[in-house]
Amino acid sequence: MIWLSWRQFRVQALAAAVALVLAAAYLVYLGGDIRDAHDAYRSECAGRAGCAETQARFRAAYESTLLFLAAGLGLVPAVLGTFWGAPLVARELEAGTHRMVWNQSVTRGRWLLVKLLVVGAAAMVVTGTAAALLTWAAAPFDEVVKNRFGTFEFGARHIVPVGYAALAFTFGTVAGLVLRRTLPAMAVTLAGFLVFQFLFPNFVRPGLMPPERTTLPMTAQAINQARSLGSIGGGAVVGGVRIPDAPDAWISDLGPLRTADGRNLDERRFNACLDSPPRAGATGTFGDTAVCLGKLRLHVAVAYHPADRYWAFQWAETAVYLALSGLLVAFGLWRVRRRVT
Structure with missing residues (x-):
């Protein structure tokens, strides 16, 4: 059964291997380029109290590229779930070829489980390898920018993408098992998993652990x-904004600007400072606007997670994905034994 599953899957595996080799070649080149630029950045900043301009140049040189790659890696599990998972069972149910296997000594449960394990493991290996390469290439950039909790960055580094791949693949396979048609299953898998990838980081991830809270004077x-x-x-x-005592922290919730008495700042006063602040000749990012707002004695309430929780979040989120994958596998085994004829 393992040999049969592999034989049916060999074309997709070859295509994935070629794509992975090409991606690896580019990421190794990019990683070397980033390291050269990082060495130049460090030598230029050596012995200087501040080098914000140099850091800004280093960041601008690679930020868009790495963000694009992180978003692309986020699509890999959805694509694998759509093109590997959804047709895996739906295609055989549609063509009726599953009956030939079931008339042999192979049970329905074993038939489905072997397919899930062989192709699912390949999906996790492909995604995990791509994530490891991107994590390595971006390491010097992440060290300087310190934005590892960013929505795209977090989902494209270390072990979380492996969990994404497992969930997307099992979701696609079960969708095909339930719908029994390849194209509808592919459409449901792609749309459903993209929605999940938007909802989880924005609404579930911040609540995986209780946040720390503080108030920052503006x-x-x-x-x-x-x-x-x-x-x-x-x-x-x-x-x-950044927390002075924890500049690397992930701010999961940021309240509106409030006055000293705890009320939300009136939009007219805010817009007056934003559009026509009194001329003070101030420098900085926002210049006179910052001086105008600073005189209003404002503050914001912040919920945040310290930077040392990064790996705790990586493991917790991956565990959630793997647990959901396990539930989908259990449902699929129940379905194929009782409802599929």
């Missing part, structure tokens, strides 16, 4: 260190 200096002011809807908010 002085002119703190505002100048933020990444953004305002929002598309025009709210009085600040984005991309």
